[in-house]
Amino acid sequence: MNNLMCSSPGGPVRTIAGGTPNYATGPVIGCNYSFEVWGVGSRTVWNPVKNLDIGVEVMWSEIHQHMDATTVLMNFGGGGNRPAGLYHPADEGTVSGTVRVQRNFWP
Numbered sequence: 514m515n516n517l518m519c520s521s522p523g524g525p526v527r528t529i530a531g532g533t534p535n536y537a538t539g540p541v542i543g544c545n546y547s548f549e550v551w552g553v554g555s556r557t558v559w560n561p562v563k564n565l566d567i568g569v570e571v572m573w574s575e576i577h578q579h580m581d582a583t584t585v586l587m588n589f590g591g592g593g594n595r596p597a598g599l600y601h602p603a604d605e606g607t608v609s610g611t612v613r614v615q616r617n618f619w620p
Contacts, residue, residue, distance in 0.1 A: 519546070525588045528584060541584075543581025543584035549576070550575070573606065575606040580602035582601045586601060587599065587600045587602055
């Protein structure tokens with residue numbers, strides 16, 4: 514499946530060396546659609562008085578991709594906050610957090 518996706522002339526993968534690769538000779542060198550997603554986080558809750566909870570949660574999430582950024586460019590057609598153009602593939606990470614204060618009035 515990876516070879517099929519990396520050999521598609523209609524796909525987003527292009528080479529840095531200039532122009533469109535020769536798809537008849539095989540997939541783009543350095544193209545690899547496999548990836549891993551992982552995350553780590555922590556949550557804590559404090560009860561200073563009865564029926565009052567104060568909580569904090571922090572999470573780090575990461576996507577690790579296997580495209581070779583020195584030989585592959587991704588053709589992005591635009592959308593969201595990113596303009597159309599060619600981009601180097603890269604790993605992406607995000608930090609998220611939540612603070613919660615909850616008061617229970619019913620016993």
